[in-house]
Structure formats: structure tokens, C-alpha cells
Amino acid sequence: MNTPTERDHIGIFGKMNSGKSSLMNLLTQQETSIVDATPGTTADTRVAVQEIHGLGPVKLYDTAGLDEASVLGGKKRKKVLDRLDESDLALLLIDPGGKSFRPEEEIVRRVRERGTALLTVYNLFRPSDRGRIPAVEAAVPELKFFPRISLRADDPAERSALLGFILEHFRSPRRPVPLLPPVRRDGxxxxxxxxxxxxxxxxxxxxxxxxxxxxxxxxxxxxxxxxxxxxxxxxxxxxxxxxxxxxxxxxxxxxxxxxxxxxxxxxxxxxxxxxxxxxxxxxxxIVMINYQSRGRLGLFARGAKVLKTLRAGDRVLIAEACNHSRIGEDIGTVQLPRLFGERFPGVRIEHSFGREFADPGELRNYRLVIHCGGCMISPQLMLARVRELEALGVPATNYGLALAWFRGKEVLEKVLAPWGVREEGDD
Ligand SMILES: Nc1nc2c(ncn2[C@@H]2O[C@H](COP(=O)(O)OP(=O)(O)OP(=O)(O)O)[C@@H](O)[C@H]2O)c(=O)[nH]1
Ligand code: SF4
Ligand SMILES: [Mg+2]
Structure with a gap:
């Protein structure tokens, strides 16, 4: 059960007149915010605390346009950005008919730094707007790392598509998945x-x-x-x-x-x-990667299948989320490199430690990423990594799964079985 403090904070961001207040009202099914053709109607953040069927208890922020004159420089701008930092999910509303996309670029950069979940909503004011989306994504290339939907924010019929989109792509960091499969009392x-x-x-x-x-x-x-x-x-x-x-x-x-x-x-x-x-x-x-990625163990299990396809010259990134001093038979620096050396001579093993992680330009060059349990970084940051890997199509697996794979198919199946995840179709 959620306590009141466990509400998800969902912020709506974008330029003036992009339809932010319309989107807020679409979500709340009420006239929560004033919608008007005058740019700058929402001069300060409007907050709505509500239970939304499907999403549960949420706190919604309808913010002022980041390009609004009084927001641009002063304290208001900081207030909008503070709301962005407080959001578990940022909905970035974009009018594809716009010219400059600097405010959108700033929002994307900031959420990527912080690992906040972001979903892009293109507001189709004009029928021609759909055709302008590629130009927006050329102007802000990092948008391709985030899921997107196109709709009309002022059309109540779009509500279920919007809710479905949010539910599909947003895993709340406030409602963690259970750490283990159900624990048996007195077991x-x-x-x-x-x-x-x-x-x-x-x-x-x-x-x-x-x-x-x-x-x-x-x-x-x-x-x-x-x-x-x-x-x-x-x-x-x-x-x-x-x-x-x-x-x-x-x-x-x-x-x-x-x-x-x-x-x-x-x-x-x-x-x-x-x-x-x-x-x-x-x-x-395995416990930790499932927990930290909010239940995405299946994705890491699929990544393990890539191991058997590795060839000399392929690059593999071993990502370890802590900087502790490494000892003896350390998995990331000793055990895995040794197993790769024996089984896949010529595969190049590289490492990243702590909060450092390859940037997208580098990441796309890896055939596989092997991540530790990731217990020292936040679930938001782990999910941001997962999203980035998915967007680039770079498969990822995990220390425990990779070590199990090296011991054989039966061992991999055994360590996945408690989670109801199958090591599918190996051959
Ligand atoms: N045709 C059309 N008009 C829309 C759509 N969404 C919003 N509008 C209109 O666009 C204008 C601005 O909408 P708002 O929701 O107030 O936009 P906002 O981003 O909150 O604007 P500010 O608070 O001024 O930053 C209003 O006149 C809306 O009726 C849409 O999908 N299609
Ligand atoms: S799972 Fe936790 S303790 Fe283990 S290497 Fe990763 S961050 Fe460090
Ligand atoms: Mg508004």
C-alpha cells in the first residue's frame, strides 16, 4: 500500500502554449489548470494531488513555459527546474510546429544527468505536425532515448492512449518490486x-x-x-x-x-x-539487478544469450556500480575476464566503475554490457542506463547470469527459475 508520501510526482514541461495545461486537465479530467491561447497563462506551477485510475496516487505539476520571459532568467526558471528535479516522471510536451527547441534540449539534458524518467508527448496542433517530428528529433538527437507518443492534448478521447503509454513505460521508483520471490512464512x-x-x-x-x-x-x-x-x-x-x-x-x-x-x-x-x-x-x-531495474530481469536474461555469439574483436563492457577496493577473486576484474580469456580469446573486455558509464557514442560500439547488481546507484539511474541500452539496441546481462552461463545452460536455467524467468530458446 502507498502512504501519502509515496505518491509519484509527475511534472509537465515544455514551452509556452505547447498545451501543458491542456495535458494536465486531460490527466485529471477536470479544469485543474487554466487553458488559454495567451502565452504564459500558467505563470507559476499548478499542483494537483489526485488518485488517477491506473496510475494510483500522484502529484501533478503543470509548470510555466521554460521560454516564458519572466521564467527565462529569474527565480521562476529555477522553480520550474526544481519541479523537474522533484519529478519521478517528466512529461515533455512538444509542439512540433515550433522553431527553436532549446528549452526541450535543456530539459532532456537535465533528466539524463539525473536519471529521471522522461516521456515525450508531441502535441499535434495541426494535421501537418506529425510530419515535422523527424525535424524535432534531428534538432534534439537525445530525444530518441525516450519513448514518445503523438496526440492532441485538448481531445478528451486521447486520455486512455496517454494513460496506457505512461503505464507501459513508467516504472515508479517509489513502488519498488519485491526484493525476492514471495517469502514463505517460517521457511x-x-x-x-x-x-x-x-x-x-x-x-x-x-x-x-x-x-x-x-x-x-x-x-x-x-x-x-x-x-x-x-x-x-x-x-x-x-x-x-x-x-x-x-x-x-x-x-x-x-x-x-x-x-x-x-x-x-x-x-x-x-x-x-x-x-x-x-x-x-x-x-x-541477480536479486539486485532485478530489484534495481524494477523487475527487468527478463531483459538481462535475454542479454545472456548474446554471449554465445561473441567473436574475436567484439567489445564487452563490464559495468560495476561501486568503487570499492577490489580484492582477490573479484568478479568484474578477475573472474569474468579470465572466463572470457579462456572461452572467447580476442574479445576485448573494458570496464566502467561507479557512476561513470560509457556515453551513447561509445556505448553503441559494445556487443554486450555485463552489469553488476547495481546496488550502489539509484533505481532511477539504473533505469536510465537500461533505457539508454534499449534505445541503442545494445544487449545487457548481469554478473550472476554471465557466471551462470559460463557454467552451462542448466545452471543459467536454475538461477533464473525462482523468478519465473526462462532462459528461452538457446539453440
Ligand atoms: N488545436 C489544438 N489546440 C490546442 C491543443 N492543445 C492545446 N491547444 C490550445 O493551445 C492553447 C494553449 O494551451 P495550454 O494548455 O494553455 O498551453 P500551456 O502550455 O499550458 O501554455 P502556458 O501556460 O501559457 O505556457 C489553448 O488555446 C489550447 O486550447 C491541441 O492539441 N490542438
Ligand atoms: S552489486 Fe553493489 S556491491 Fe556489488 S559491485 Fe555492484 S554496486 Fe558494488
Ligand atoms: Mg499553462
Whole structure:
């Protein structure tokens, strides 16, 4: 359930007389804002707090035109831009019949910097306006990264198309998807957490802490298993078997069959072999990419299929959203590059760290992007990355999914199964 503070903030932006107030009224089905042919009618932001069927509770902002004389320089301009920063979704209303598109360009640049969701609405004042849209997109090339719709803002019959468009493309950052598949009350969940001397003391990593909290909150029992990776991978059979037996003693010895095992992705080489067939398995980075991308795990699963098509000379970007100091068997800098070296000699591996990410000009040159769980960036920023990749047609997968793929089709299927996502049509 949403509390009042969890309303989505939807702002309507654009030039004077582009039809912003008409669009506001179309959404609210009321005369919320004054619509008039006089440019600059909406001199200050009009706010409407409302429950909109389909969208839920929202706060709508109808703003002044960014090209309005008193907005251009002064405090009003800052107020419009502040509203833009407060918006979870910006609706950019464009009259394709206009000449300069500088205000639109400014809005697009700002939302891209902040990772705000943006949807473009072309307001077709004249029948000829549809044919002018390509010229607008030539003037503001970055518009192609965002979904668009064309309609008449003053026509009540367009409301359902507008609502359908918003619902299809907008995932609210305020209504997160559940962190895990439904947690069973009194069910056991094993969290496989390797630690070494360099693992920070005093706390779990963010994905581990989030999963533990989520299970507990939902009346399940999280059970942590500290895995000794070096024993598990030891050349000595007795050490390897000993570590496996220690794990199985836990997995098989609980009062009830575990509902799910969530492992650190870097231990997938071991867990893929050890996990009993009837116990579901996934990884922390898969949990996180699904959560941070607001449920787009299917997109990252499809991206994994590109792995088998890689050729020498292809470029692959490994994107890691944190800048922590890298240790031992780090996935992004050690494990994945080693697996690529063995399987795909000649494929060029490149990295981006933290908030840095390739710009569109660079991004389009990659055959595949492999993203970590992304827990250190906001869902808005993760979604902005996903939108950019989709717009460029660059496939993306994830650390856990890629590591699973290298272990074989069955392992990939196993780590996706708890999410109801299938590794479709591999051959
Ligand atoms: N023909 C036509 N007229 C429209 C359409 N949308 C809006 N208008 C008209 O355009 C004028 C401006 O509309 P508003 O909704 O007030 O535009 P605005 O962007 O809020 O304008 P400001 O508040 O002055 O910045 C009004 O006369 C509307 O009736 C449309 O789709 N077709
Ligand atoms: S940002 Fe990525 S690499 Fe860093 S802890 Fe989160 S999931 Fe792991
Ligand atoms: Mg107005």
C-alpha cells in the first residue's frame, strides 16, 4: 500500500502554449489548470494531488513555459527546474510546429544527468505536425532515448492512449518490486557468504543485508553460511569434499527443506555443483539487478544469450556500480575476464566503475554490457542506463547470469527459475 508520501510526482514541461495545461486537465479530467491561447497563462506551477485510475496516487505539476520571459532568467526558471528535479516522471510536451527547441534540449539534458524518467508527448496542433517530428528529433538527437507518443492534448478521447503509454513505460521508483520471490512464512533461506581477510568487518555488504532483512521482515528464517572459497576450490580433494560436506550438512540438516539458496555470484562455480536439485538457487547480483531495474530481469536474461555469439574483436563492457577496493577473486576484474580469456580469446573486455558509464557514442560500439547488481546507484539511474541500452539496441546481462552461463545452460536455467524467468530458446 502507498502512504501519502509515496505518491509519484509527475511534472509537465515544455514551452509556452505547447498545451501543458491542456495535458494536465486531460490527466485529471477536470479544469485543474487554466487553458488559454495567451502565452504564459500558467505563470507559476499548478499542483494537483489526485488518485488517477491506473496510475494510483500522484502529484501533478503543470509548470510555466521554460521560454516564458519572466521564467527565462529569474527565480521562476529555477522553480520550474526544481519541479523537474522533484519529478519521478517528466512529461515533455512538444509542439512540433515550433522553431527553436532549446528549452526541450535543456530539459532532456537535465533528466539524463539525473536519471529521471522522461516521456515525450508531441502535441499535434495541426494535421501537418506529425510530419515535422523527424525535424524535432534531428534538432534534439537525445530525444530518441525516450519513448514518445503523438496526440492532441485538448481531445478528451486521447486520455486512455496517454494513460496506457505512461503505464507501459513508467516504472515508479517509489513502488519498488519485491526484493525476492514471495517469502514463505517460517521457511528457511540459506545465504552463502564467502568472506576473506579483506571482507569489511562489522557489517554485511548491502545486497546481503537487504536480503537478510527482507526475509526476516517477511517471517522467514535467513541462515548465513560462511563459505571458505579456497578450501572449496582446493587442489586437495579432502579439503574440497570437507567444505562441500559442511555446506550439505546445513542444507540437508535444517528442520525443513530450504525454500531458496542465495549465493554470492563468485561462488557459483561451487554452488552450481553442490546445490541439491530440488532446492532453488539464485545469486545476490541477480536479486539486485532485478530489484534495481524494477523487475527487468527478463531483459538481462535475454542479454545472456548474446554471449554465445561473441567473436574475436567484439567489445564487452563490464559495468560495476561501486568503487570499492577490489580484492582477490573479484568478479568484474578477475573472474569474468579470465572466463572470457579462456572461452572467447580476442574479445576485448573494458570496464566502467561507479557512476561513470560509457556515453551513447561509445556505448553503441559494445556487443554486450555485463552489469553488476547495481546496488550502489539509484533505481532511477539504473533505469536510465537500461533505457539508454534499449534505445541503442545494445544487449545487457548481469554478473550472476554471465557466471551462470559460463557454467552451462542448466545452471543459467536454475538461477533464473525462482523468478519465473526462462532462459528461452538457446539453440
Ligand atoms: N488545436 C489544438 N489546440 C490546442 C491543443 N492543445 C492545446 N491547444 C490550445 O493551445 C492553447 C494553449 O494551451 P495550454 O494548455 O494553455 O498551453 P500551456 O502550455 O499550458 O501554455 P502556458 O501556460 O501559457 O505556457 C489553448 O488555446 C489550447 O486550447 C491541441 O492539441 N490542438
Ligand atoms: S554496486 Fe555492484 S559491485 Fe558494488 S556491491 Fe553493489 S552489486 Fe556489488
Ligand atoms: Mg499553462
Amino acid at each position: 528457511y533461506y540459506i545465504l552463502v557468504i564467502p568472506m576473506d581477510a579483506e571482507t569489511p568487518a562489522g557489517r554485511f555488504l548491502r545486497p546481503q543485508a537487504m536480503v537478510e532483512e527482507h526475509i526476516t521482515r517477511n517471517w522467514g528464517y535467513p541462515v548465513s553460511f560462511r563459505l571458505d572459497l579456497s578450501r572449496g576450490r582446493s587442489r586437495e580433494a579432502s579439503e574440497r569434499e570437507g567444505e562441500k560436506a559442511r555446506f550439505l550438512a546445513l542444507a540437508e540438516g535444517l528442520p525443513r527443506r530450504p525454500e531458496l539458496i542465495v549465493t554470492d555470484s563468485q561462488a557459483l562455480d561451487l554452488l552450481a555443483g553442490w546445490c541439491p536439485n530440488d532446492i532453488p538457487l539464485t545469486t545476490f547480483s
